[in-house]
Amino acid sequence: MESLPVPRTSPVPFLLRPLTLLALLTLLVLALAGALLTAPAAGAVEVRDGENVVVAADEVVDDDLYVTGGSVVVDGTVRGDLLVAGGTVTINGTVEGDLMAAAQTVVIEGTVGDDARVAGQALLLGAQARVADDLVAAGYSLETRPGTEIGGDVLLGAYQGLLAGTIDGDVTAGAAALTLAGAIGGDVQADVGSADDVGAAWAPTSGVAVPRVDPGLTLTDAARLDGNLSYRSGTEAAIAPGAEIAGEVVYEQVVVEEEPAGPAGPLALLIAGLRLFVTLLLAGLLALWLLPRAVTGAASTLRARPWLSLGWGALTIAGTAVAVLAVLVVSILLAIALGWLTLAGLAAAVVTTAVVFDLVLMLGLVLAVALLAPVVVAYTAGGLLVRDSAPAGFGKRVLALALGLLIYVLLRAVPFLGPVVGLLVALFGVGAVVVWAGDAARRSRARRRADGNRDHGPDRGGDAGSWPAGPQQPGSWQTDPGAAGSRPAGPGPTDPGHGTQGTPRPRPPWSGDGSARQLPPEPPR
Incomplete structure (x- = not known):
């Protein structure tokens, strides 16, 4: 040997x-x-x-x-x-x-x-x-x-x-x-x-004894x-x-080549905190530049509804983890069924799509927890420190963000307290973003419905300025319901004889004195 x-x-x-x-x-x-x-x-x-x-x-x-x-x-x-x-x-x-x-x-x-x-x-x-x-x-x-x-x-x-x-x-x-x-x-x-x-x-416990090697x-x-x-x-x-x-x-x-010994003690703690501060500050500046409405809207939501944000944060993080597992399981079961039907190419596409979707979900969750949540919470806390909960200028927003991040980094450096602070910041921040996004989506749908109603009118068939037909009152006049200049029947500030502010308007010659309405002359044939 x-x-x-x-x-x-x-x-x-x-x-x-x-x-x-x-x-x-x-x-x-x-x-x-x-x-x-x-x-x-x-x-x-x-x-x-x-x-x-x-x-x-x-x-x-x-x-x-x-x-x-x-x-x-x-x-x-x-x-x-x-x-x-x-x-x-x-x-x-x-x-x-x-x-x-x-x-x-x-x-x-x-x-x-x-x-x-x-x-x-x-x-x-x-x-x-x-x-x-x-x-x-x-x-x-x-x-x-x-x-x-x-x-x-x-x-x-x-x-x-x-x-x-x-x-x-x-x-x-x-x-x-x-x-x-x-x-x-x-x-x-x-x-x-x-x-x-x-x-x-x-490793978690299993149903059989694991030997010690x-x-x-x-x-x-x-x-x-x-x-x-x-x-x-x-x-x-x-x-x-x-x-x-x-x-x-x-x-x-x-x-294995030994890496050169780095700083230890308070200096190492200071350097780690400085790295975290710079990383989050750059991410926050980028978010305030590219997504200002999202950051400020989520901060306003966190101030107004903190406990709702906390609940939605926990639900979102747990739900994302469950969704990743569910997508993987469903894709495997679907692939088994497709393989049984001799559709191996389609089954491979299903598995690939599920893997890509899971990767996107996990990447989005990591970015939200590690970067976006601390930025939102720090911006909210910084706004309270500068006594301006909604800074209008970009300079004030940056100042509020920097102050909040400084407090966050200092708290994260405290032993035993740091992980708890990180967890709470992740829950509050992610939840605030989710609640704000849901409110924004509902407002957008409401605006689209309102715009649709204005476009189609009450009878969903006439022009925007048309009015529904009804019994005519003495002194009223009405053109063709589809005409742009039609007006409601009855006296009022919009009566054809008056302007919107009471200014007299000339009456059509066929309107009469109000006692008996005359029809307009028939156009020549």
């Missing part, structure tokens, strides 16, 4: 950042969706959903099976592929085709006749698990217990992995913590963390490798004396 260290400088160790793990999980979910959309259309598909979906031990599903549910248990046999999404997925029976599963917990205790692609927080292959071909896994933790048999390769992207049992093919892994405790028939290529730069990761690469006495071991890490692997490696061991050391 030969060790060949290859020093190398790398700015960021691979897979040591939570965002990288999230990206891998997202990629696997998209891969599952892609496999779903491109599923063969020749055979039939059975679709099931519900809170608890069970395929009984004596049940045989002759087609592909698509399942969504809170808890999915397969004790029977699925002749085709199984595509499942839920909270907990347990495979105790047999899946003769591919298994594609995404859930918080995925447990395989049965047999998969082809590939298994799983994504979730806790992934477990028990002692009776059999995967005839490849295993692709992404999530927080993957554990294959002694007795597990995998006939192909293993591709892993997770925070930690514990591989026991038997793997006939190669292992390619990226993890912060990886332990090999079984027989591997091919090569092992791994990018792992080290005890120095990997801390404990938090030490950071870095570990080979136990039960490890048997028929091929080569090649790995990248900040520290060398912990290889037990009883581990057997038939090929070479290639170690590529990852050297």
